[in-house]
Amino acid sequence: MSQRLTLARARRRVASTVLGLTLIGTMMGTPAIAAESATQRYLVVFSGTYALDGSYALGGNYALNHSAALEAVRAAGGTVATDLSKQIGVMVVESSSAQFYALLKNYALVEEIGQDWRWQGIPTDVPAGPAPEPVDDPAEALQWDMQQIRTDQAHDVQGGRTEVQVGVLDSGIDGNHVDFKNGTLSNVDCSKGHNSVAFLPDGPGVGIADPCIDNQFHGTHVAGTIAARANGVGVVGVAPNVTLIPVKVCDTSGYCYASAVVDGITYAGDQQFEVINMSFFVDNDVFQESTEFKCSSDPTQRAFRRAVERALQYARSQGVVPVAALGNSDQDLAHPVDDTGQPISNECEVVPAESSGVIGTMSLGSRSEKAGYSNYGTGATDVAAPGGNGTTGDCRRTILSTIPGGLYACIQGTSMASPHAAGVAALIVSQFGSMGSDGDWKIPVTKVESILQSTAVDIGLRGYDECFGNGRIDALRAVTKDTSPAYDATAPACPEYAE
Numbered sequence: 001m002s003q004r005l006t007l008a009r010a011r012r013r014v015a016s017t018v019l020g021l022t023l024i025g026t027m028m029g030t031p032a033i034a035a036e037s038a039t040q041r042y043l044v045v046f047s048g049t050y051a052l053d054g055s056y057a058l059g060g061n062y063a064l065n066h067s068a069a070l071e072a073v074r075a076a077g078g079t080v081a082t083d084l085s086k087q088i089g090v091m092v093v094e095s096s097s098a099q100f101y102a103l104l105k106n107y108a109l110v111e112e113i114g115q116d117w118r119w120q121g122i123p124t125d126v127p128a129g130p131a132p133e134p135v136d137d138p139a140e141a142l143q144w145d146m147q148q149i150r151t152d153q154a155h156d157v158q159g160g161r162t163e164v165q166v167g168v169l170d171s172g173i174d175g176n177h178v179d180f181k182n183g184t185l186s187n188v189d190c191s192k193g194h195n196s197v198a199f200l201p202d203g204p205g206v207g208i209a210d211p212c213i214d215n216q217f218h219g220t221h222v223a224g225t226i227a228a229r230a231n232g233v234g235v236v237g238v239a240p241n242v243t244l245i246p247v248k249v250c251d252t253s254g255y256c257y258a259s260a261v262v263d264g265i266t267y268a269g270d271q272q273f274e275v276i277n278m279s280f281f282v283d284n285d286v287f288q289e290s291t292e293f294k295c296s297s298d299p300t301q302r303a304f305r306r307a308v309e310r311a312l313q314y315a316r317s318q319g320v321v322p323v324a325a326l327g328n329s330d331q332d333l334a335h336p337v338d339d340t341g342q343p344i345s346n347e348c349e350v351v352p353a354e355s356s357g358v359i360g361t362m363s364l365g366s367r368s369e370k371a372g373y374s375n376y377g378t379g380a381t382d383v384a385a386p387g388g389n390g391t392t393g394d395c396r397r398t399i400l401s402t403i404p405g406g407l408y409a410c411i412q413g414t415s416m417a418s419p420h421a422a423g424v425a426a427l428i429v430s431q432f433g434s435m436g437s438d439g440d441w442k443i444p445v446t447k448v449e450s451i452l453q454s455t456a457v458d459i460g461l462r463g464y465d466e467c468f469g470n471g472r473i474d475a476l477r478a479v480t481k482d483t484s485p486a487y488d489a490t491a492p493a494c495p496e497y498a499e
Helices: 003-010 062-075 100-105 144-148 151-155 218-227 258-271 299-317 414-432 445-454 475-479
Strands: 040-046 048-050 056-058 078-084 090-095 110-115 118-120 165-170 243-248 255-257 275-278 284-286 289-291 321-325 359-364 383-386 399-403 407-411
Touching (some): 040 258, 056 062, 062 090, 062 100, 090 100, 090 258, 090 299, 110 299, 144 151, 144 383, 151 475, 165 414, 243 258, 258 299, 299 321, 321 445, 359 414, 383 414, 414 445
Parallel strands (some): 165 243, 165 275, 359 383
Antiparallel strands (some): 040 090, 078 090, 399 407
């Protein structure tokens, strides 16, 4: 195990549970001046507005200013690695020039610029030592999570449509896993898969670019929760008949990159996926201490936030429903505090969970109790979903799903809760959408959000509350659009209510 990973784990506030993609990066603050010949990656956010056709009018006029922006990047010593300027007014740029940041920052069209810091994706609730024991036998009966949200009954109404595409922004998906197949046909579409990570020798990422090879196991576990097939093998996902699209934003070491996330979300918009799942949060590192929040007062963090927000806005405009995990530090995101108990400014947010237009998902245990590690908070929590509240390997209290190599494992985290919500969103699209003239399955994003939240079962305090949001998702109520009042008085109250 690297020293970096050991330090990161040692500094976690919640020792027993580590976020599905917990994040560690390099030193933040004023962007470092790169040493000559050391290639750095930057996110460059340009000013402008959205045109009537949905494209981004760079500086108010794309045709006029795009060439000028490219020339400014070149003149400052940079090379465009990914040009997302037409969709969201952002470019991913590489440069070995020590003066690149300072030169381009002064360019009139540049709104924000941030060095592409990286963060550590640590497997959810997997302590140092041997990997969790796999589950080898068919085990649908062990899926308490699916029973909790009534997916089996929902499947009698709707099991998902193949036209509905769910993008899994993660470490990749093992496309050959037997639980994604009916015979030889897999519901993981590798041909539409996309790699957003710059791998060695062209970048710092370590691993394999193929999105249908999982660089860790996290993406495959998430994907199984969403859409493991009802094929008589292993487990069954929330929406077993939908199509999964792997979008790789994390490498083998667990490092993900801001540019990769922005590119992955934008790609989902380009391809008009119906739903995306984001079981990670964008993070940075200050003197090797992982920080969960990104603050507008920091110029680099502000650049990341703006770029992610633009990518999400673009994806939503293309019909994509974004779902995200709230995080595993037991924070009230409306009133967060640091490790010393001092308040964190409200100008700091968890991204993308608190970004506008995202369905923020908190985590429940097997009794519908708040998982001890789960973040929550007024305005941040939209829905609650099963994510586990126990110990790795204990399938009675954690989430059983697929991992690479045709195996299964039981782990927990808000990373596990989010794909349940994404799966129910995919069922809603399948049930209430319709075929568009372009062959895509169409339904307004706002309608999916409304059905998901209005059909949730109320738990905790009656009505919307800071802990459980609009309530526990319910697949059966969602596919039947049952919005009648439903309150589960047996669910334990949120411990935070007593504080």
